[in-house]
Amino acid sequence: MEQQLRNQLEMEKGYYNMKQPEIESSGIPEVDNGEYWPLSGKPYIDMVLTMSSVKPIYNLYLPKKITNELPSTGAPVVLTCGQKKWDMFYGGVKSNNKFSNEWRKFADDNDLKEGDALVFELSECSARKIHFRVQILRGDFPAELIPEDEEGANSKNPIVLG
Numbered sequence: 001m002e003q004q005l006r007n008q009l010e011m012e013k014g015y016y017n018m019k020q021p022e023i024e025s026s027g028i029p030e031v032d033n034g035e036y037w038p039l040s041g042k043p044y045i046d047m048v049l050t051m052s053s054v055k056p057i058y059n060l061y062l063p064k065k066i067t068n069e070l071p072s073t074g075a076p077v078v079l080t081c082g083q084k085k086w087d088m089f090y091g092g093v094k095s096n097n098k099f100s101n102e103w104r105k106f107a108d109d110n111d112l113k114e115g116d117a118l119v120f121e122l123s124e125c126s127a128r129k130i131h132f133r134v135q136i137l138r139g140d141f142p143a144e145l146i147p148e149d150e151e152g153a154n155s156k157n158p159i160v161l162g
Contacts, residue, residue, distance in 0.1 A: 037135070044119060055107070055108075061098045081134040086106040
């Protein structure tokens, strides 16, 4: 029995010392550089950007779903997207739950447009610092990937509401 256990341990030792095969890249740069990841279970919101959220107005108001988690008096904010960080301020109730003017830099640096969707995951929150991890989902889905017979895909096949 003891010899059998030794043999098994030697086999396992040899297995773990073997050179592991290299994992091939998925070929999708967004996945490889950390722009997309599974949500961790922390509070998050998803938003589709409107005309007022991007050029030329640049006002981003956070919805009540997340503002209930944030300090009502406001706090410094760090947005992390990919490998970059942007500092700004969340104004709290006094600013109608809006980000400061530094939101413009984030929007411009990421070439955000009306129709793009953002996922803000709250990774840290205190009166001294709020940290969101942000994922950007582009609204310019390639037309060639949308089936022609899909409802709403073109003006000949509109979405009809009730």
